[in-house]
Amino acid sequence: MKETENNAGNPVYNLGARTFDCPIELTSTAINGKWKLLIIYRLSLQQQIRFGQLKKEVKGVSEKMLIQHLKEMEKDGLVERKVYPVVPPKVEYYLTEAGRSFIPVLDMMRNWGLTFTAVEPKT
Amino acid sequence: MKETENNAGNPVYNLGARTFDCPIELTSTAINGKWKLLIIYRLSLQQQIRFGQLKKEVKGVSEKMLIQHLKEMEKDGLVERKVYPVVPPKVEYYLTEAGRSFIPVLDMMRNWGLTFTAVEPKT
DNA sequence: TTTGTTACTTACTAAAAGGTTGGTACTTGT
């Protein structure tokens, strides 16, 4: 059972443990989640960031979803988690190489959004 | 009530009837939907396409979701719909200028996905 | 008159996503 092709002989794409037939579906899945793009954006602006700080910066996110999304992105190999053996707990998150490779894509997505800036109506 | 800023005096971004404070959220919302990126991708490959043909090309999509997504993208100003007054019905869809402006972004997303191509394990 | 074609619509259901609340662990400072 070849792992570089699907049954039709087409190449496949792997993100973490998941396999896709289509690169767009991979990307789509990777960023699927209400807060993921914002999380990546925040992570892209600094080397590493503590969980509590990230929660403050991603405005409106619940703890549950922040953790859930971070875990998924960890599994996908986009984010890493560093635990400091201290009390109270200290955990830092940062983008992996693969995660950082998404930054230019995110920038384009952001720039596209910027083109929809509201303008003053003519009086 | 100014429509180019939010209450904090920051600029806002408009997609169709919706307003966002953050360009990433706008983009996120615009492409939110299981099939939207694939639909845009298909539309990007040809000038216009009939509904039935689009359904064939976006493999796995149900009629309901295809229609729903197309309608949303129409409201968002990314897609246009052309109805021919014939029987049986003939409807063609195509990207608007704003829709086409997303193509480079989609290309980057696709290229990012391509970097996850599975490779032969070393034997 | 019945059938076929195409682009839908509607109703119903199942599944997934996300929010809220209330925990826990562990150590330090009081």
Added chain:
DNA sequence: ACAAGTACCAACCTTTTAGTAAGTAACAAA
């Protein structure tokens, strides 16, 4: 003894999203 601080977890509930199945309109061809 206990309160504080931080990063979680688990249970529960609501909302959203998506899938299925059935039906409709309009005309043309058989």
